[in-house]
Each structure stands twice: as structure tokens, then as C-alpha cells.
Amino acid sequence: MARGAIRIGVIGCGFYAQNHLHAWQDLAGEGAVLAAVCDVDAGKAEAAGRAFGVPFYKDAAIMLASEHLHSVDIVTRHDTHRALCELAISRGIATVVQKPFAPTWEDCVAIVEAAEKAGVWLAVHENFRFQTPMRHVRRVIDSGAIGAPSWARIMxxxxxxxxxxxxxxxxxxxxxxxxxxIHLLDLARFFLGEVEHIACETQRRNPKVRAEDTATMLLRHHSGAVSVVDCTYEARRDPDPFPETLVEIEGDKGSIVVLPGSRLRVSSNGVTTEEDIGSPLRSWTTVRWHVAQEGAFLACRHFLDCLQRGVPAETSGHDNLKTYALVDAAYRAAAQHRAVVPAQWK
Ligand code: 89Y
Incomplete structure (x- = not known):
């Protein structure tokens, strides 16, 4: 696809989709055209359509048939992803779909295979790796300042x-x-590479919640590096860093620590520096949510750029299967109380 205007239809106008809508609108100067919106809840579709000044639909198939879209951005619950992706792919429309990719590994593979067969561009909106602080961390690793990373904690x-x-x-x-x-497992891959096996213990610390609200995972990477990846919605911490991801990475020459408040401490060959790795608010981001909201914006910007250049996204459907495989493996490991090997596609 030649560089130029990309007409996007957003499917799903709920809580998180507001960030996508603002992101596409903000990217107008770079060639994004938010062309239409859709939600099965007619009220939500209308509210978004009116707020962003675009046509609104209740039915995705009608939107795709009525609007000349280059791309759809699917921001619905994961149980609808497969049908919506297949609909867009069947019309040859480049597809972005929110994480988690789909309810099962089989669904994810089916979507990737459908896109591949049809020759349609597909990306998963996995955005934590696009957050400004996480890009800083990646740049420090790439600079060689800490040497080869061999241990990490991502929390x-x-x-x-x-x-x-x-x-x-x-x-x-x-x-x-x-x-x-899922975001943290993707970051573990982003910082330390692919994973050989994973162990996991889960906890349900809030009795009102049906599933696990806490997970502690241990990963062995192909490089030999080891990482601890842990998440919970039941921590009582002060400060509570939500929605920041905190990271510690050690290499043979130094270490990287991301502290609450977007502070980055790097120790390199015995010299320590500390800097602010935050970023200014956008017109629609809020103090508490900024780091996550901006991550969504930066992910959309990346997808736009890739669509314009006709290249796969960093988080293509194919790539994201590797992150999804870690999620599945973590659940298997937790059920079996032993380390397991993630599935592979092809
Ligand atoms: O849904 C989650 C996500 O993807 O980022 C933060 C969040 O909204 C709550 O954990």
C-alpha cells in the first residue's frame, strides 16, 4: 500500500476504545482518517460517532460494506475477535485486533492462517512494548550499557x-x-528474546473474582536469560504504580531499573545515572492513565506507519502467537505445577 491516507473503521466503542478513537484522530496529520465507528450497542456507536464526527453503525458487516476502509481496528471483547477478524479479512481489509488475540490458541491460529491465505495485513494491538518508558529500556539494552541481559523482573x-x-x-x-x-510476557520477549519454558503459580486473592487475580511466572529464555514476570490486582502498595510496569534487568556490565513515576536508573560499568523517562500529557490523556493511553497512541502510530510502508507490524498476528503461546503455557504450567514448553506455530 502506498504511503498516504489510511481510512480506518473502529469496531467497538467501549471503555478502552476511547483511547483508540482519540489516537486515530490525533494521527490525522500523519495520514490516518478515522472514517467510521461501530458498536453492537447503538448508544455507544452513536456517542462515538457524534463525538468524533464520523458515521456510526451497529453492524460491522454493514459498516464494511458501506465505507471504503483500508483498515479496521477491532476493540471489542476477545470472544468476538475471530468472527470480526474473519469478516474483515474476507473483505481484504487490513486488520488490527486488541489483545488478548482470541479466546483460544486454535482461534488465534485460525485468524493468522486466514490472513496469510488471503494475503491480508494483520496486527495485534499489543501496546505495552510501545510505551515510552519501555522503549527507553529497549534503547538502553541496545546501547550495550549493561552488557548482555541475563536476568530480569517485569512486574x-x-x-x-x-x-x-x-x-x-x-x-x-x-x-x-x-x-x-500477556503484556508483561510480551515485554519479556521484547527485552530478552524467545522463551524455552515457563513455570507459573496463580492465586485468587479476591474471593469475589472468578479467576486468578495474581500470577508469578518464571521464564527461561533461549539466550539462557531467566526472568520473573509477575502481576496482581490485589497488591496494597504505596505508591501504587498503576498502570506502570516496573522493570529490573541485569547484565554483565550493569543494570536497568524502572521505578514508579517513570524514573529510569541505569548502572553501567560502575557509574549510575537516573533520569525521568515520562512523557508530556496529550490533550486527551489523564495523569493516572497517561502511560497506558500514550502506549495505545504509539501502537496506533506504529500500525499506521507499517500500513503506509506496506510492511508487517512488530506485533503482527504471527509475532503475537508467540506471546499468546506464553499465556497458554502459563495457564498449563499453573494447572500442572511444573514448567512447560510454549506451543509453536509452524
Ligand atoms: O486491561 C488492562 C490493560 O490492558 O492495561 C491495563 C488494564 O486496563 C488493567 O489491567
Whole structure:
């Protein structure tokens, strides 16, 4: 696809989709055209359509048939992802789909295979690796300042009431790993490479919640590096860093520590420096949510750029199967109380 205007239809106008809508609108100067929105809840579709000044639909098939879209951004619950992805792919429309990719590994593979067969561009909106602080960490690793990374801890520990904005969390069959652990597992791959095996223990510390609200995972990477990846919605911490991901990485020459408040401490060959790795608010981001909201914006910007250049996204469907395989493996490991090897596609 030649560089230029990309007409995007957003499917799903709920809580998190607001960030995507703002992101696409903000990217107008770079060639994004938010062309239409859709939600099965007609009220939500209309509210978004009016707020963003675009046509709104209740039925995705009608939106795709009526609008000339280059791309759809699917920001619905994961149980709808396969049908919506297949619909867009069948029309040859480049597809972005929110994480988690789909309810099962088989669904994810089916979507990737459908896209591959049809020659349609597919990406998963996995956004934590696009957050400004996480990009800083990657740059420090790439600079060689800490040498070869051999150990890491990647954590998301909060007591923030995530159930208020996402009440369906109470009834999910899979919660902490599928919702937020998935981002951290993706970061583990981003920082340390692919994973040989994974062990995991889960806990349900809040009795009102159906699934696990806490997970502690231990990964062995192909490079030999080891990482601890842990997440909980039941921490009582002060400060509560929500929604920041905290990271510690050690290499043979130094270490990287991301502290609450977007502070980065790097120790390199015995010299320690500390800097602010935060970023300014955008017009629509809020102090508490900024790091996550901006991550969504930066992910959308990356997808736009890839679509314009006709290249796969960093988090292509194919790539994201590797993150999804870790999620599945973590649940298997937790059930069996032993380390397991993640599945592979092809
Ligand atoms: O749903 C989650 C996500 O993806 O990032 C933060 C969150 O909203 C709550 O954990």
C-alpha cells in the first residue's frame, strides 16, 4: 500500500476504545482518517460517532460494506475477535485486533492462517512494548550499557480498582495473565528474546473474582536469560504504580531499573545515572492513565506507519502467537505445577 491516507473503521466503542478513537484522530496529520465507528450497542456507536464526527453503525458487516476502509481496528471483547477478524479479512481489509488475540490458541491460529491465505495485513494491538518508558529500556539494552541481559523482573502490581472500569473482569475464566500478564510476557520477549519454558503459580486473592487475580511466572529464555514476570490486582502498595510496569534487568556490565513515576536508573560499568523517562500529557490523556493511553497512541502510530510502508507490524498476528503461546503455557504450567514448553506455530 502506498504511503498516504489510511481510512480506518473502529469496531467497538467501549471503555478502552476511547483511547483508540482519540489516537486515530490525533494521527490525522500523519495520514490516518478515522472514517467510521461501530458498536453492537447503538448508544455507544452513536456517542462515538457524534463525538468524533464520523458515521456510526451497529453492524460491522454493514459498516464494511458501506465505507471504503483500508483498515479496521477491532476493540471489542476477545470472544468476538475471530468472527470480526474473519469478516474483515474476507473483505481484504487490513486488520488490527486488541489483545488478548482470541479466546483460544486454535482461534488465534485460525485468524493468522486466514490472513496469510488471503494475503491480508494483520496486527495485534499489543501496546505495552510501545510505551515510552519501555522503549527507553529497549534503547538502553541496545546501547550495550549493561552488557548482555541475563536476568530480569517485569512486574505489574496494583490494588487499583480495575473492576470499576472493566466490570466483566469479575466473571472472566482467565484474568490476570490473560489481561495484563500477556503484556508483561510480551515485554519479556521484547527485552530478552524467545522463551524455552515457563513455570507459573496463580492465586485468587479476591474471593469475589472468578479467576486468578495474581500470577508469578518464571521464564527461561533461549539466550539462557531467566526472568520473573509477575502481576496482581490485589497488591496494597504505596505508591501504587498503576498502570506502570516496573522493570529490573541485569547484565554483565550493569543494570536497568524502572521505578514508579517513570524514573529510569541505569548502572553501567560502575557509574549510575537516573533520569525521568515520562512523557508530556496529550490533550486527551489523564495523569493516572497517561502511560497506558500514550502506549495505545504509539501502537496506533506504529500500525499506521507499517500500513503506509506496506510492511508487517512488530506485533503482527504471527509475532503475537508467540506471546499468546506464553499465556497458554502459563495457564498449563499453573494447572500442572511444573514448567512447560510454549506451543509453536509452524
Ligand atoms: O486491561 C488492562 C490493560 O490492558 O492495561 C491495563 C488494564 O486496563 C488493567 O489491567
Amino acid at each position: 505489574f502490581r496494583t490494588g487499583f480498582d480495575v473492576y470499576r472500569t472493566q466490570p466483566y473482569f469479575y466473571d472472566e475464566e482467565r484474568l490476570a495473565i490473560a489481561d495484563v500478564g
